[in-house]
Amino acid sequence: MKVISLVPSITEALFDLGLTENEVIGRTKFCIHPAEKVKNVQIIGGTKNLNIKRIKNLQPDVILANKEENVKDQVEELMKDFKVIVSNTETLEDNYYLLKNLGLLFNLEEKAQLFNLKIYEIFNQVKLKCKVKAAYLIWKNPYMTVGSDTFIHHVLSEFGFDNIFKNDKRYPIIELEDLKEAEVIMLSSEPFPFKENHISEIKEIYPDKKIMIVDGEAFSWYGTHIAKCEMYFKNFIAEFN
Template identity: 75%
Template sequence: MKVVSLVPSITEALFDLGLTENEVVGRTKFCIHPEEKVKNVTVIGGTKNINIDKIKALQPDLILANKEENIKEQVEALMDEFKVIVTNVETIEDNYYLLKSLGKTFNKEEKAQLFNLKIYEVLHQAKITSPIKVAYLIWKNPYMTIGSDTFIHKILAEIGFENIFKDKTRYPEIQTEDLAEADIIMLSSEPFPFKEKHIEELKEFYPDKKIMIVDGEAFSWYGTHIAKCENYFKELLLEIDAYQNS
């Protein structure tokens, strides 16, 4: 079966489940994992600007898209000619069924189940003892954060963080002064590539707060990715624990 994936985390999941470059024939430029495999796969544009002619030339049996990451009109145009599955992952349960479904589609049920079990294990181990109020920023100019109906929010909550913007939905714009309530401000490494200089900018407003860069993939990449974040979450929680006890 020839597959085109329009979703970076799903591309990673397909290879993790055991598909090869002969099966995954098309990907977006943001599909960067696993590096040694994706480099051999045809790039069909970005997640928001796919090249439909390139996809047609690949003649896939199946296209995997996502409600949030891809543009509805572009996906619908592909549906006229190809079988397209549109995924929508907002919760950990959604992710469980995504992997279950991919396992079934590609006859990799056992491997999918192993990843699901590992994800639950990783999240179960990554627990903080008492809730910590956090703000998780995904964009700058304007600052944007995450509401309660996002996958990132669910991962934060599962670990024990309290999102101070939980009364918001999707990805609201906020002002610097809206961060006052947070104990910790997390700056995600993606989609905006926050760096140390951005920590310094916020430190001018909030010199006493813990402001840190976090791995955006660990919090936002659904599919198999979280199964590989055990050490990352351990180190993150150790850093936060050290801050709280300092």
């Protein structure tokens, strides 16, 4: 089965489940894992700027898209000619069924279930001893954070963090003054590449708060990625317990 993935984390999951470059025939420029395999797969544009003509020329059997990652009009255009499966992954339960359905689609149910079991094992074992009020920033100029209907929010909640923006939706724009309730301010390494100098900027306003750079992929890449972040999460949570 020839498949094109329009989603970086799904591309990674396909290879983790055992597909090869002979089956995954197209991916976006943001599909960077696993590096040694995706380098051999043709790029069909960005997640929100697809090269429709190039996709049509590849003639895939199935295209895998995501409600948040991809543009509705472009996905609907592809649906006219191809089988397009659109996922919407906001919770760990959604992620469970994403992997389960990929396993069913490619006859790799057992491998998919192993990843699902590993993910639930991580969240069952790695927990905060006490709730910690947290803010997770994904962008600067303007500052943006995560609301309750995002995958990042659910990952944080599973570990025991209390997202101070849980009453907001999607990715609200905020001011630094809005962070006063947070005990920890997390600066994600992606999509905005927060660095140490950005910590210093926020420290000027909140000198006593815990402010840290976090691995954006670990918190936002659904699919199989979380299953490979066990040690990262254990070390991360250990900073609070």
